[in-house]
Amino acid sequence: MTDVLAYARDDAGTPPSLVPDYGSTLLRAPRQPLLRVPQTLTETTGPGPGGAWERLMGASLADLTTQHGGAPIGQRIVVSGRVLDEDGRPVPDTVMEIWQANAAGRYVHVRDQWDAPLDPNFTGAGRVVTDAEGRYRFVTVRPGAYPWGNHRNAWRPAHIHLSLLGPAFATRLVTQLYFPDDPLIEIDPIANAVPMPYRQRLVSRFDMATTEPNRALGYLFDVVLKGRDQTPFEDDHHD
Numbered sequence: 001m002t003d004v005l006a007y008a009r010d011d012a013g014t015p016p017s018l019v020p021d022y023g024s025t026l027l028r029a030p031r032q033p034l035l036r037v038p039q040t041l042t043e044t045t046g047p048g049p050g051g052a053w054e055r056l057m058g059a060s061l062a063d064l065t066t067q068h069g070g071a072p073i074g075q076r077i078v079v080s081g082r083v084l085d086e087d088g089r090p091v092p093d094t095v096m097e098i099w100q101a102n103a104a105g106r107y108v109h110v111r112d113q114w115d116a117p118l119d120p121n122f123t124g125a126g127r128v129v130t131d132a133e134g135r136y137r138f139v140t141v142r143p144g145a146y147p148w149g150n151h152r153n154a155w156r157p158a159h160i161h162l163s164l165l166g167p168a169f170a171t172r173l174v175t176q177l178y179f180p181d182d183p184l185i186e187i188d189p190i191a192n193a194v195p196m197p198y199r200q201r202l203v204s205r206f207d208m209a210t211t212e213p214n215r216a217l218g219y220l221f222d223v224v225l226k227g228r229d230q231t232p233f234e235d236d237h238h239d
């Protein structure tokens, strides 16, 4: 029988629901006090290891630059890192979903109609699974900045959207990866909704060691998911 261990409810790095400078939160932020959902087996478990992700979602899509007949326009990059929990333990066998705009800042989406070209060789969607040490790696092109209607002359910094479920539904994290040399980050209401020092964790790090000669620049990005309420011990056996 597997113990049901609750996950931490402390969300110190989570942005508040209501951020007035980020206009759409005015419409969607809850106006009633939040209810706590009890953490049952449903919330504290997930699909788990042993190829469960592949069976549920299909094979991984780790290279976003080879999904069509030719190479997409843009700067090819490798993004890699580790997924860890708050106790520093690797999170193995967990899926990371990836979506992003193309190098011109345009999404393949009916709602995205701004005046930037689509790229027939780039969809902007991928999926990878962490290995036994919690490592992941994917290849893509660096996305472009794009305008959004939040306020006059509003531009999103270049970013890659990431969704991680982690070991259980209670640990799901949806976040964005930014790039270290981007002046738009400091004037972006979405990035600035995340309190410091957690905001710094959203910025990837240029890494010469993972840059591939004559092929791609490398960026490192580690992700930290919620830990347990109580730290479980590896050798904590129950008979």
Ligand SMILES: [Fe+2]
Pocket (backbone or CB within 6 Å): 101, 156, 159, 161
């Ligand atoms: Fe976006």
